[in-house]
Amino acid sequence: MIKGEFAVSSPGALADEVAAVLAGRHDPGVETFERVLNSVVSHTFRDREALAAALGSVPREFEVNPHGQVRCMAGIVGAAVGPVRAEESWESGVAGWLELCQHAALDYIASARTGEIAARLRAGDPVPFLLSAPSGPTGAVEPYELVERLAAYERLGIRPGPADLGQALLRCGGPVDPEVVRAAERLKLEEGPRVAAWLRQGGLPRPAWWREREAGEPERPSRRRGARIGRRILVGHEAVEGRGAFPRPFWSLFRTFEPHISCPHWSLPDYRTAHTVTVLPWHPETAAARLMTGIASAADQDGSGSPSFLEALASADGPAGPAVHLAVAYGLASVPEGDRQAAVRALVALASRGRLDGELLGRELTELVGLGTLRVPLLTESLRAAVAVPQGAGAVWAVLATALPGLLDRTRPQVHGALLGVAADAARLSGARGGLPEVTALAERPGSSLLLRQARRLRDALAGA
Incomplete structure (x- = not known):
């Protein structure tokens, strides 16, 4: 049911991956985290004692505070290899949940899923695989794979976990084959009609x-740290x-x-x-x-x-x-x-x-520079780096064609020369043609400053000279 880079690891490979994740203390990455998570769940379902033997010696204590995903993995492994607490109900884990911060909305969802998985493992009610295991590197779940997984749950008489199913549904989106919707409608599970309706509407609606x-205006520069x-x-x-x-x-x-x-x-x-x-x-x-x-x-x-x-x-x-x-x-x-x-x-x-959307990004850069939020030297450095990579020159020019007229009015002249030099390189390498009145007017001014020289380079590049 779980294929590709997220397929279930063998017991030996799983033990090695778990040890590497917990010892590394750093973010293991989406592919490793999701594969190890699903593998622990699957092997607990197949043979909990064998999994405990394979993972029992993996240390789960940290001298240095690790990344949140590492702490989460340690908790899941501990639930899988620890004693079964059949008297506990894994379904009551969110009874006392309280929202503290809207910024953390997606973390609440991720934590609810892993918390439910850990509770289910501790209660001795494992599942053969996660409904929410990704189908690809972006985290998306293919609708037909979700329906196949639910059908397998139905055959095994296993109830989907609400958080696991909820995460799986949020990972489904885009156009869905009508046949997949009809397959969901044929599910006998209690959740079947809800899944079919969700897939039919194309996943989570997009809000306005x-x-x-x-509010307020830019302030004068300050030397206060963090200001x-x-x-x-x-x-x-x-x-x-x-x-x-x-x-x-x-x-x-x-x-x-x-x-x-x-x-x-x-x-x-x-x-x-x-x-x-x-x-x-x-x-x-x-x-x-x-x-x-x-x-x-x-x-x-x-x-x-x-x-x-x-x-x-x-x-x-x-x-x-x-x-x-x-x-x-x-x-x-x-x-x-x-x-x-x-x-x-x-x-x-x-x-x-x-x-x-080059125009959109160009407008945002212009306004943020005008508000004093972005530092033009750092922006110039980034755009210069982008010009040097394949397809980068066209992307940079798509942005600067919109941003330059406003930026030329809002920032220091000594900064413009470097930025116009990046724009000239981007225009030349991407084969851009046309003209910007602000640049043309600048190029026709007398003088030999860096600003004027780069303005002439950009003007000539846009003219195909």
């Missing part, structure tokens, strides 16, 4: 979005219908999201990973919007980076809209070098998949 600029000078642009969305069929920890996702809502966290670094995006692979806009404050903090404060998150947004199955493009804009001028490199890869990935 809005873009919101932070934020510029003003951010964030994205919010309206409520989504259908939450009642999901477990309570899923409900936060369905609420209206106010982008400037107060939050007890600062930058939520553990949530800004590829794992977060794979919770909802058909809706990268939601992941980007919910965690935009953390992404922005890496550009205008001393926030920690989120490179895997940025790349996962660009590679997700769902459409890239205002939130994804805004996240890339912040990433291109982030202080952590890893974020800038990831944003470059995300920019090129969007372009290679035909999902880059």
